[in-house]
Amino acid sequence: MVNIIIVEDHPLFRMGVKNTIEKSGENFRIMGEASNAAELFELLKTQKPDLILLDIVLPDLRGEEIARRLKVEYPNIKVLVLSAETTEAAIYDLVSIGVAGFISKQVVATDIIRAIREVMCGNEFYGTDIATILSRLMFDHEHAPKDTPTTTLTPRELEVVERLCEGKPTKIISAELGISDRTVEAHKNNLYQKLGLRNQVELARYCFKKGIVKLE
Structure with a gap:
């Protein structure tokens, strides 16, 4: 029996996923549902799922x-991402963290079941659209400059x-730091120029590789 917790804040979509899993005929059981992080970690105090x-x-x-x-x-809990957000930055970050799989909400019901089955067999699973983006990210990584010099960043840039x-996103950063959205964008562009990078995915990859930012 594979015990699953669904973390999704839209009740109708969550219900649809639950019905898909329960009617699949597979040995899967929905042991809990959460609409936010707080509910999830409260559930995990008493429930031990195999998959989230x-x-x-x-x-x-x-x-x-x-x-x-x-x-x-x-x-020991496997994490399978099921999301409408499929940006390069989100995909790169989650794959770097080590999630077991990533599928878009645009997939058909059978793909959700297939993804769960593959992940629980110890494999990684990425939807077709996610795999395409990952391939592009890997290509960019292989062709990125190998000897970009480490540049000292200012405290604000850090x-x-x-x-x-x-x-x-920019609006959250500006609110947390007490600066304008335009200032955040200016810092972002300065970082790209200073480090010789082209986009946020390359920035994240560079900072993790150089130890400027560490995965916790």
Whole structure:
């Protein structure tokens, strides 16, 4: 029996996923549901699932932050991301954290079942659209400059880059640091120029590789 917790803040979508799993004929059981991170970690005090189906955009924490915490506190629980957000930054971050799989909410019901089955067999599973983006990221990584010099960042740039690597959007960063959205974007562009990078995915990869930001 594979015990599953669904973490999804839209009740109708959560119900649809639950029905798909329960009617699949597989040896799967929905042991709990959560609409946010707080509910999930409260459930985990008493429930021990084999798999967590995790959305990225939730009311209290993003999926990346939840996945990092799960990796540390519950390393034996497999995490399968099921989300409408399929940006390069989100995919790169979650794959770097070590989720077992990632599928888009656009997939058909049978793909959800297939993904759960593959992940529980010890394999990784990525939907076709996610796999395409991953292939592009790997190509970019292989062709990225290998000897980019490490440049000293200012304290403010470090504050900005840490939040960018956590996948936080500009509005959240500006609110946390007490600066304008335009200032955050200016810092971001300065970081790209200073480090010789092209986008947020390359920035995150560079900072993790150089130890500027560490996965926790």
